[in-house]
Structures are given as C-alpha cells and as structure tokens.
Amino acid sequence: MVKIAIGGIIHETNTFAPDRTGIEAFAQQSLCEGDAVLQRMRDTPTSLGGSIEGLAQAGYLPVPLLYAAATPSGTVTRDAYEALVGNLLARLRALQPVDGVLLSLHGAMVAEGIDDCEGDILARIRAVVGSGCPIVSTLDMHGNVSPAMLANSDTLVAFDQNPHLDTYERGFEAAAILRRIIDSGLRPTAAYAHPPLLLSALTTWTEQPPLRPMHERAQEMERDPRVVNVSILGGFAYADTPFSGVSAIVTTDKNPVLAGAFARELAQIAWDHRTAAGYKGLAVDDAMRRALNAPRGPVVLADVGDNIGGGTPGDGTVLLQALIDAGAHDAVVVITDPEAVAHAVQVGTGAQIEMLVGGKCDTWHGKSVWLIGVVERLTDGRYCVEGKDHFAQLYGRDVNMGRCAVVRCGGVRVLLNERKTPPGNLAQLRSQGIAPEAQRIIVVKSAVAFRGSYGPIAAEIYEVDTPGLCGADLSRFTYQKLARPIYPLDSGIIY
Numbered sequence: 001m002v003k004i005a006i007g008g009i010i011h012e013t014n015t016f017a018p019d020r021t022g023i024e025a026f027a028q029q030s031l032c033e034g035d036a037v038l039q040r041m042r043d044t045p046t047s048l049g050g051s052i053e054g055l056a057q058a059g060y061l062p063v064p065l066l067y068a069a070a071t072p073s074g075t076v077t078r079d080a081y082e083a084l085v086g087n088l089l090a091r092l093r094a095l096q097p098v099d100g101v102l103l104s105l106h107g108a109m110v111a112e113g114i115d116d117c118e119g120d121i122l123a124r125i126r127a128v129v130g131s132g133c134p135i136v137s138t139l140d141m142h143g144n145v146s147p148a149m150l151a152n153s154d155t156l157v158a159f160d161q162n163p164h165l166d167t168y169e170r171g172f173e174a175a176a177i178l179r180r181i182i183d184s185g186l187r188p189t190a191a192y193a194h195p196p197l198l199l200s201a202l203t204t205w206t207e208q209p210p211l212r213p214m215h216e217r218a219q220e221m222e223r224d225p226r227v228v229n230v231s232i233l234g235g236f237a238y239a240d241t242p243f244s245g246v247s248a249i250v251t252t253d254k255n256p257v258l259a260g261a262f263a264r265e266l267a268q269i270a271w272d273h274r275t276a277a278g279y280k281g282l283a284v285d286d287a288m289r290r291a292l293n294a295p296r297g298p299v300v301l302a303d304v305g306d307n308i309g310g311g312t313p314g315d316g317t318v319l320l321q322a323l324i325d326a327g328a329h330d331a332v333v334v335i336t337d338p339e340a341v342a343h344a345v346q347v348g349t350g351a352q353i354e355m356l357v358g359g360k361c362d363t364w365h366g367k368s369v370w371l372i373g374v375v376e377r378l379t380d381g382r383y384c385v386e387g388k389d390h391f392a393q394l395y396g397r398d399v400n401m402g403r404c405a406v407v408r409c410g411g412v413r414v415l416l417n418e419r420k421t422p423p424g425n426l427a428q429l430r431s432q433g434i435a436p437e438a439q440r441i442i443v444v445k446s447a448v449a450f451r452g453s454y455g456p457i458a459a460e461i462y463e464v465d466t467p468g469l470c471g472a473d474l475s476r477f478t479y480q481k482l483a484r485p486i487y488p489l490d491s492g493i494i495y
C-alpha cells in the first residue's frame with residue numbers, strides 16, 4: 001500500500017509583537033502526535049482534514065507524524081520550534097521509506113533565529129526522504145514565499161480565498177496532486193514571482209484588487225491542461241523577513257518556461273493594481289460618526305489594527321473608549337483581559353464593578369479604559385462554531401475563550417475573555433447571550449476574516465484605521481529585514 005507521511009506545523013508570526021510564542025501556545029490550540037493526528041483532524045474543515053480525505057479516496061495509507069497550530073502571535077521561541085520540528089523529523093525517520101509527504105504549513109512562521117521556518121522545515125524533510133520522494137504542502141495565502149520553500153517541495157498549494165473558506169478543498173487538491181505524481185507520472189515544475197509589493201492585512205481581501213484580478217487570471221491559467229496549480233499569496237506584512245510580500249506560484253507538468261511566464265504575468269497584474277495597497281479604511285472619528293448615524297444596525301466596525309488573526313493581543317481599547325465617550329447604545333466590544341475577567345468572577349453576576357480594562361499587553365493598542373458597569377453574565381467561554389468559518393477552517397470547530405464575563409456599561413456591552421479569540425463566528429456572541437442581529441454596533445477585532453460570518457448580517461461595514469500591530473498603515477512599522485525598495489513604503493520603483 002502506498003504510504004504517505006502527513007503532518008503540519010502552522011503559525012502566522014507577527015514579528016513586531018513583543019510576546020514570544022512557546023510550546024504552550026500550540027498545546028492550547030492544536031498539538032497532537034502519531035495516531036492522535038488522524039483521530040483529531042479527520043473530518044475537520046481544515047486543510048489537513050481535506051488531505052486525509054483525499055488520501056483515503058486514493059486508497060493510500062496516511063501515516064501521521066505531528067500536527068501543531070497556534071493562534072497568530074509573536075515570534076516562536078527557538079526551543080518550541082526545535083521541539084516541534086525535531087519531533088516531526090524523528091517520526092519521519094522512523095517511518096522510512098515513505099512514498100510521499102503531505103503537509104499543512106502556513107508560510108509566515110518565524111522563530112528566533114529563523115526567518116523562513118517553512119523553507120527550513122521543507123529542507124530538513126527533504127534531507128530525510130531524499131530527492132525522489134514527492135513533498136506537497138498547502139500554504140495559507142498569507143504566506144511569504146522563499147526560494148528554499150520552492151526548492152525543497154514538489155508542489156505548494158495556497159488557499160485561494162480570504163476569508164479562508166476553501167482550506168479543506170485545497171488540502172484535498174494537494175492530495176490529488178500527490179496522487180498524480182505517484183500514479184500518473186506527473187512531474188511538477190514550479191516557478192514563482194515576487195513583485196515589490198507589500199499588502200496590509202486589510203488589503204489582502206480576495207474580493208478586492210490587487211488580489212482579485214490576479215485570481216481572475218489565475219482561474220483562466222488553471223484551465224490550461226499543462227498547468228497543475230496556480231497559487232496567489234497576499235503575504236504577511238507583519239512578519240519582517242526578506243521574503244515578505246505578494247507572490248505567485250505557478251506549477252506546471254515539466255514546463256518551466258510556461259510556469260515562469262505565467263508567474264511573471266501574475267506578478268505584473270499585482271503591480272498594475274499596486275495603488276490598492278494604499279487603502280487604510282476610515283479614521284476613527286469618521287467611522288464612529290457613520291456608525292452612530294446609521295439608520296439601522298448592525299453596523300460592523302472592523303478594528304483593523306487589533307486584528308487577532310494577525311497576531312495582535314485582542315485588548316485594543318480605541319473603539320471601546322470612543323463608544324463609551326459617544327454614549328452609544330446596543331453596542332458590543334470583545335476585549336481580552338484575564339485580570340478583568342478574574343475581577344468580574346470575584347464580584348459575581350449582578351454586581352456593580354469598576355475596573356481598568358484592556359490596553360495592558362503593549363503600547364500599540366490604546367490605553368486601558370476605566371469601565372464602570374454591571375456584571376451581566378459569567379461563562380466558561382466554550383462554544384462550537386456555526387457553519388463555515390475562517391478560523392474553524394484553520395483550527396477546527398470547538399472554541400475555548402477561557403472564562404468570560406459580560407459587563408454592561410450604559411449602552412455598551414463588553415465581552416471580556418481570558419484567551420484572545422478571533423471574531424470568526426456569530427456563535428461567539430450568541431454563546432454569551434448576545435444576539436448579533438439585535439445589536440446596533442458590533443466591533444470586530446479583524447481585518448477581513450470576520451466577513452464570512454458578519455458580512456451576511458451587517459447593515460453596514462466600516463473598516464477602521466485603528467492603531468495596532470496589524471495596522472493598515474505599514475509606514476508605522478520599522479522594518480529591518482524586508483527586501484527594499486517595496487511599494488507602498490518606497491517610491492520611484494521600476495518593475
């Protein structure tokens with residue numbers, strides 16, 4: 001029976017964030033080894049779930065190594081990185097020989113001393129399995145593609161959608177490509193192009209330029225029988241590496257000339273739409289005025305700077321303070337603050353409370369807010385997502401926000417949680433007794449991912465140019481490793 005090693009190590013690293021990501025962050029989100037990988041990931045909407053189903057349909061035997069994923073956050077500690085990769089490689093060595101390797105990786109993982117974790121992981125796997133063994137991996141479309149990633153893999157398949165609602169399908173596609181390599185003699189030949197273009201998280205929405213026109217052309221290219229896969233990556237600007245930015249990977253069946261020409265054509269499309277990279281959303285005052293004057297709700301305000309899915313702490317206070325100052329009613333904000341939750345638990349449901357909330361993790365996301373209110377509800381913060389969801393597609397359906405407290409301050413409800421939780425799903429509020437559809441204003445700490453769930457119920461959506469570690473204005477960040485010149489940070493670039 002054809003034996004395929006499967007696994008993954010997934011983290012989107014915000015290198016500007018002051019926190020470090022240790023092994024406990026992976027243990028808290030997803031960390032399993034050996035047979036537990038299959039038990040846990042089979043039938044999930046994740047890319048690995050799709051890959052497992054694809055292998056099953058091919059009649060192949062999936063042999064699980066290790067799967068680790070953590071919520072986006074600061075640089076991964078070297079100890080955590082080496083422990084994860086070392087474990088995965090030890091299991092792979094023990095399995096030799098295998099007929100192929102099928103992985104789920106991100107593409108924007110950075111560890112202490114290693115700017116290109118995926119390139120490193122793929123090179124170390126290649127050293128174990130040798131050049132004759134196919135290696136196929138999925139990537140998040142926020143990955144920053146490096147030469148080492150291309151050199152040490154046979155095919156890289158990035159998600160096409162942001163919000164990432166096609167993770168399962170891309171995992172399935174990766175398995176199908178691996179099957180063609182093994183059963184049909186497919187010889188993947190990939191090329192990539194990397195225009196000098198850096199996108200904020202806000203401008204990586206695949207319904208807008210520059211990514212949308214790239215995808216439109218990519219779909220045409222994928223209809224060409226010589227093409228195996230076209231992957232468009234928006235990149236992750238908050239990982240400061242030499243490879244950060246937009247890229248296009250085109251994989252053909254032993255046709256390097258076509259792969260190169262198509263990749264360059266896609267890079268040119270990105271470049272032609274580069275001015276879209278300058279979009280920053282609305283100023284806080286403008287967004288607040290529009291939200292307060294909207295004829296009906298819910299008005300969704302996207303707190304772009306504190307985009308938890310981009311590695312921020314989720315304790316940003318700028319919009320909370322603005323709502324309280326404006327005397328807003330039927331408004332809700334989620335803030336991560338374990339200390340405040342503990343205090344609310346101590347005073348109990350129905351009690352008056354006064355405390356400082358949010359703005360405690362760093363100096364990027366506004367000052368702590370003096371919150372005076374009533375504790376409405378206390379819960380264990382567990383919920384199961386409804387329907388398709390950006391983060392469920394990455395991490396699975398069961399969410400644990402840690403202990404939670406809902407505190408009402410005038411017309412503003414604050415949902416305090418112990419663990420930062422990206423606002424990917426309406427079940428987050430519903431599970432805490434808050435009906436999203438009945439709100440006038442909902443603040444979501446997200447740039448794009450919230451659209452999958454909140455888009456259908458929103459009367460209006462305003463993206464707000466709030467300060468933070470995922471801010472839309474990239475000139476606020478001090479880059480040290482990024483390849484320059486790059487648009488929109490530098491001018492006069494000839495491409």
Ligand SMILES: [Zn+2]
Pocket residue numbers: 140141142164
């Ligand atoms: Zn992503």
